[in-house]
Amino acid sequence: MNKLRLLLLLLFLKLGTVFGQQFIARQGQVTFFSYATVEDIEAKNNQVLSILDFDKKEIAASMLMRAFVFKKNLMHEHFNESYIESDLYPKATFEGFLLEGLENAGPQVQFIKGKVTIHGITKEIEIKTTIQKTNDRYTMSGEFNLTVKDFNIKIPPILSNNIAKVVLVKFNFQYEPYENE
Amino acid sequence: MIKKHSFFKGCMLVFSIVCINYFIVACSNQNNIKETVPKxxxxxxxxxxxxxxxxxxxxxxxxxxxxxxxxxxxxxxxxxxxxxxxxxxxxxxxxxxxxxxxxxxxxxxxxxxxxxxxxxxxxxxxxxxxxxxxxxxxxxxxx
Missing domain, CATH: 2.40.50.140 (Nucleic acid-binding proteins)
Structure with missing residues (x-):
């Protein structure tokens, strides 16, 4: 009986460390794609920060707009100076929650509802994501679309054929247990 | 006609120089960091x-x-x-x-x-x- 209690206690503690804990991704990847008639533009940010709390079903992400890497320097310059205005709005953020609790087994599709803030404008958004657990780490990936106009980003008419009206955003985060000090 | 031709050639030359210059600047931008004295x-x-x-x-x-x-x-x-x-x-x-x-x-x-x-x-x-x-x-x- 005592052994059983001990076992239950150990199991409880183990579950406690898995579920009562936050997870962090410091090098999450966010890529956006703009497919337009004149040119395709792709930019990657490999240093996106995200924190995941399974207890509260909460998720938050933050990224530096200047850390997006483009194939051409000129694209980087236009993006930061003319469109996103990184000096005024250096970060894009997301705050949301998982609509369902997480099961322990295998890859699973989840929906996240939350608010994304880009260029000082906040929009509600629902994102479909795949979450997978390997050992004590979680991988979360997915994609969604954003409409450029929604975020008060002004594209001069002369360049309207160079930049897509709707931009595809892909993300991939690898979370590890977060030891808060 | 000849004048027109050389004018066109001149334009092409200027355009090429601008392009090459832009290309060199764009390429050397990254390697510049290696040579730059840190601020x-x-x-x-x-x-x-x-x-x-x-x-x-x-x-x-x-x-x-x-x-x-x-x-x-x-x-x-x-x-x-x-x-x-x-x-x-x-x-x-x-x-x-x-x-x-x-x-x-x-x-x-x-x-x-x-x-x-x-x-x-x-x-x-x-x-x-x-x-x-x-x-x-x-x-x-x-x-």
């Missing part, structure tokens, strides 16, 4: 403290600038097909340094806790200070 040389702890104390002031001071950070290696990661060196500080935040493609070979010889100098462009702070286009300064490694 600031700071320890990992100092720069993190500056960002956590007053992010705005630190942003004005460091963002877009080529800087050199001195610190001990916490870990080297290969996430997202990139080589990233994370420098440790006395908190659980660090300095994330995304290594320039031309310096990837050097990364393999690095060891945990090794003291190194890394030069790169500061992009700002989230929970860690972020540096892109980083070069490892070997000459300074054993200070």
């Amino acid at each position: 600031y040389i700071v320890s990992a702890d100092t720069i993190l403290l500056e960002f956590t104390t007053n992010e705005e002031t630190a942003n004005t001071k460091y963002i877009h600038k080529v800087i050199e950070v001195v610190g001990k290696i916490k870990e080297v990661t290969s996430l997202n097909n990139r080589k990233t060196i994370i420098l440790q500080t006395n908190t659980n935040s660090g300095i994330i340094c995304d290594v320039n493609d031309s310096d990837l070979k050097l990364v393999n010889d690095l060891k945990k806790n090794q003291l190194i100098h890394i030069k790169g462009i500061c992009k700002g702070y989230l929970k860690d200070v972020i540096l892109l286009n980083c070069f490892i300064d070997i000459t300074n490694q054993h200070e």
Whole structure:
């Protein structure tokens, strides 16, 4: 009986460390794609920060707009100076929650509802994501679309054929247990 | 007719020069960092403290600038097909340094806790200070 209690206690503690804990991704990847008639533009940010709390079903992400890497320097310059205005709005953020609790087994599709803030404008958004657990780490990936106009980003008419009206955003985060000090 | 022809040739020449110049500038931009004298040389702890104390002031001071950070290696990661060196500080935040493609070979010889100098462009702070286009300064490694 005592052994059983001990076992239950150990199991409880183990579950406690898995579920009562936050997870962090410091090098999450966010890529956006703009497919337009004149040119395709792709930019990657490999240093996106995200924190995941399974207890509260909460998720938050933050990224530096200047850390997006483009194939051409000129694209980087236009993006930061003319469109996103990184000096005024250096970060894009997301705050949301998982609509369902997480099961322990295998890859699973989840929906996240939350608010994304880009260029000082906040929009509600629902994102479909795949979450997978390997050992004590979680991988979360997915994609969604954003409409450029929604975020008060002004594209001069002369360049309207160079930049897509709707931009595809892909993300991939690898979370590890977060030891808060 | 001949005049018109040479005018066209002249235009082409100017256009070519502009293009080549643009191309050279665009290409050399990255390698310039390696040759550039850093605007600031700071320890990992100092720069993190500056960002956590007053992010705005630190942003004005460091963002877009080529800087050199001195610190001990916490870990080297290969996430997202990139080589990233994370420098440790006395908190659980660090300095994330995304290594320039031309310096990837050097990364393999690095060891945990090794003291190194890394030069790169500061992009700002989230929970860690972020540096892109980083070069490892070997000459300074054993200070």
